[in-house]
Amino acid sequence: MSAHIGAVALRIEAPASRRADGERVARELRATLADALRGALAEQTAVPGVAIVPRMHVTLRAPLGRVRGRDLARTIAQACIDTIVAQSVTLGSSATDHSEGTAERTLRALDVLEGVRVDHAVEAATWLIALAQDRRCVLRRASPFVDLEPLPTPAALVAICERCDADEVVAALGLGWTRLFARRCTASEARRLLALLDDGLEPSAQTWHFLVNALDAADNARGASSPPADVQALLGAIEAIFAHLPGAVAAARILAHRATTRVQSALVAQTATVSREDKTLACACAGFWLLLPHLAPRIANFEGREAAAIALALAQLLFGESASDDPAIVALCDGEDREKLHALVPADLRLERLAVRVVRSFARTLMRFERARCTYVVRTFLTGSSAMRRTPDGWAARLPNAPLRLILERAALTGTYVVPWNGVQLAIEPPE
Numbered sequence: 542m543s544a545h546i547g548a549v550a551l552r553i554e555a556p557a558s559r560r561a562d563g564e565r566v567a568r569e570l571r572a573t574l575a576d577a578l579r580g581a582l583a584e585q586t587a588v589p590g591v592a593i594v595p596r597m598h599v600t601l602r603a604p605l606g607r608v609r610g611r612d613l614a615r616t617i618a619q620a621c622i623d624t625i626v627a628q629s630v631t632l633g634s635s636a637t638d639h640s641e642g643t644a645e646r647t648l649r650a651l652d653v654l655e656g657v658r659v660d661h662a663v664e665a666a667t668w669l670i671a672l673a674q675d676r677r678c679v680l681r682r683a684s685p686f687v688d689l690e691p692l693p694t695p696a697a698l699v700a701i702c703e704r705c706d707a708d709e710v711v712a713a714l715g716l717g718w719t720r721l722f723a724r725r726c727t728a729s730e731a732r733r734l735l736a737l738l739d740d741g742l743e744p745s746a747q748t749w750h751f752l753v754n755a756l757d758a759a760d761n762a763r764g765a766s767s768p769p770a771d772v773q774a775l776l777g778a779i780e781a782i783f784a785h786l787p788g789a790v791a792a793a794r795i796l797a798h799r800a801t802t803r804v805q806s807a808l809v810a811q812t813a814t815v816s817r818e819d820k821t822l823a824c825a826c827a828g829f830w831l832l833l834p835h836l837a838p839r840i841a842n843f844e845g846r847e848a849a850a851i852a853l854a855l856a857q858l859l860f861g862e863s864a865s866d867d868p869a870i871v872a873l874c875d876g877e878d879r880e881k882l883h884a885l886v887p888a889d890l891r892l893e894r895l896a897v898r899v900v901r902s903f904a905r906t907l908m909r910f911e912r913a914r915c916t917y918v919v920r921t922f923l924t925g926s927s928a929m930r931r932t933p934d935g936w937a938a939r940l941p942n943a944p945l946r947l948i949l950e951r952a953a954l955t956g957t958y959v960v961p962w963n964g965v966q967l968a969i970e971p972p973e
Contacts, residue, residue: 751780769862778790824868832903840961851892935967
């Protein structure tokens with residue numbers, strides 16, 4: 542007969558005449574083996590780390606007539622723990638090669654060794670790499686991080702760094718994997734990781750020199766397609782952390798803030814000179830203006846900069862993090878600093894729910910699209926290139942060059958709207 546106790550499979554061999562004794566032993570084992578394993582493990586507290594054992598076989602033989610389930614459970618538990626302690630290999634970190642962390646070597650070792658003993662940070666980093674590679678190994682099946690499985694890997698990294706020591710997790714990942722996950726981060730995830738990795742030290746002159754060169758090289762390499770400033774700051778800080786430079790996060794944050802301020806100042810200056818030079822500005826988020834009549838009633842209790850902060854957050858949620866740099870959204874922010882506006886968004890605001898209500902309210906103005914999914918409405922009606930220009934009372938833009946722009950034209954969704962928090966007029970014009 543076979544008794545399955547968690548991940549433990551036990552086979553009891555006995556003649557048919559002793560079947561009742563075998564069933565008795567199996568019942569006692571089910572009731573006592575878990576406690577016996579915990580007790581045997583407690584005796585090995587002097588052995589540090591977490592043991593990851595992909596497979597283990599323990600064979601015990603004893604006359605069934607003299608065996609009690611409780612005694613057998615203690616024997617099995619002690620044999621299992623002794624095997625883990627004796628056969629699990631401790632993997633140390635590489636002192637020279639930072640591109641490959643201990644976590645990646647741990648995954649390879651699990652393919653050939655009967656057990657590996659690591660600390661909690663390495664266990665977390667190894668699980669994260671297994672998640673990114675979609676490796677169905679024992680580490681994925683029995684892990685304290687299994688609740689993070691549905692998350693994208695950057696979000697899972699942030700959650701893991703909040704549970705474990707962030708510096709140790711990053712060290713275990715190595716430069717290569719940490720850099721890969723950082724590139725996939727959103728701006729908000731990058732800001733959270735920077736806060737978790739901050740060592741609280743003052744940046745040295747070498748740190749400043751290193752980061753200035755690293756961020757300048759990144760700007761030149763990526764050009765117009767460069768990621769948000771927060772992600773660039775995270776990438777630069779990671780390079781500096783692996784170079785063992787103090788104050789890397791503090792310096793990267795300051796440089797990112799200065800870069801963001803320069804971009805916003807350039808955009809404000811650009812929009813301010815439009816009326817004098819009689820030019821138009823290319824934009825990609827003019828479609829957001831069509832949502833303002835549906836947003837205004839839902840933020841009527843907010844005024845001024847707080848309302849502008851909500852609109853900015855909503856635009857970033859619907860059009861991406863780069864929306865805050867689009868001239869159509871810069872005009873709505875009236876030159877306000879983006880970081881300062883972010884801080885004004887009410888903590889209890891359910892932004893996703895607000896976005897659904899606003900987009901659905903807009904969709905009800907379109908014939909036969911009342912029940913369309915919000916992502917479909919944004920993608921096919923509101924997303925597309927456009928152009929905007931300065932007017933005596935505010936701004937004017939053409940309908941976005943969206944896939945279903947013809948329906949917008951037929952619905953006559955053109956005209957003048959007033960920004961509820963600053964009174965600026967926004968005119969939506971039909972295409973030329």
